[in-house]
Amino acid sequence: MPPSDDHPSDAPEARLLIAEDDRDVGESLEALFSRRGYTVQHVASGAAALQEMTTLPPYDLVLLDVKLPEKDGFEVLREARRGGVDSPVIMLTVKDEHKHKLRGFDLGADDYVTKPFDTKELAARVEAVLSRSESALPDTGDVYSFGDITVRFPSEQATKSEADLELTDLEFDILEYFIKHRGRTVSREQLLRDVWGISGDITTRTIDRHVASLRKKIEPAPDDPTYLKTVYGIGYKFVAEGATPSASPEDG
Numbered sequence: 577m578p579p580s581d582d583h584p585s586d587a588p589e590a591r592l593l594i595a596e597d598d599r600d601v602g603e604s605l606e607a608l609f610s611r612r613g614y615t616v617q618h619v620a621s622g623a624a625a626l627q628e629m630t631t632l633p634p635y636d637l638v639l640l641d642v643k644l645p646e647k648d649g650f651e652v653l654r655e656a657r658r659g660g661v662d663s664p665v666i667m668l669t670v671k672d673e674h675k676h677k678l679r680g681f682d683l684g685a686d687d688y689v690t691k692p693f694d695t696k697e698l699a700a701r702v703e704a705v706l707s708r709s710e711s712a713l714p715d716t717g718d719v720y721s722f723g724d725i726t727v728r729f730p731s732e733q734a735t736k737s738e739a740d741l742e743l744t745d746l747e748f749d750i751l752e753y754f755i756k757h758r759g760r761t762v763s764r765e766q767l768l769r770d771v772w773g774i775s776g777d778i779t780t781r782t783i784d785r786h787v788a789s790l791r792k793k794i795e796p797a798p799d800d801p802t803y804l805k806t807v808y809g810i811g812y813k814f815v816a817e818g819a820t821p822s823a824s825p826e827d828g
Contacts (some may be wrong), residue, residue, distance in 0.1 A: 589613065589614070589615060590614050591634075591636045592609050592617070593616075593625070593628050593635040593663075594609070594616060594639045595618075595628075595639065595640045595641055595652070596618065596639065597621065597641060598641075601691075605695075605698075606618045608695055609699070609702070617635075622644035622651060625647070630769075632769060634661065634769070635663045636663065637664045637709070638664070638666070640668065641667075642668065642669035643670070653665055653684060653685060657684040660763035660764075660811070664706065665684065665685050666685070666689055666702065667688045669690060686705050686709075716729070716755060722816035723794075729752060732748050734748065736794070741793055741794070747793070749771050750786060750790055753771050758814045759814070759815065760813065761812070762811050762814075763810050764783050765811075768783065790804065
């Protein structure tokens, strides 16, 4: 790899996972991004990459080589996305064929870099993907309204037709998570990891029970939900057309 100027990144302390089985390339990238202010973890197999990607806390970005032992990069990405991992991923490969790039993007890759690459360009792509991911979620504001429900995030309060809505702390956290990820399919594994703080190969029907309880409180017809849709085999999606995020005068 050509030499690079190692000025600090504009996103210091971001957590970066490098999955690269070529020892020289992996160590060079680890040194490069460490000098640029990232917290870097380097693994050399697909199995290790998948374990790291599905363990808390989530990585801010993953550099994922396609040709990894045990599991290739495509398999790692497929399983990670299926498990609810939404960390941005840049694929690294020696294959410069259009079909391989399409496969990576279809599986949820955010960018694609072909070896040999210029480290300045790679570093710029990393920063660009990080910048996009930071603004990827829609703005929610301090107050969010849908239907006859109004949610005030700073005070962790919700009302229905202006009457207080009695939500448990966990139900409020689940509702807030769905609202912030509105329009996106959220897997049960993702909820376990990001709301419950549990990672790994754990499955539970507890999530479904909490979602059912939440539906009874926010849905006009809980058995035929308007807002909190089931995505069969994966999880749920929060859909609220005409909803309005805004700042809250009383909450600042």
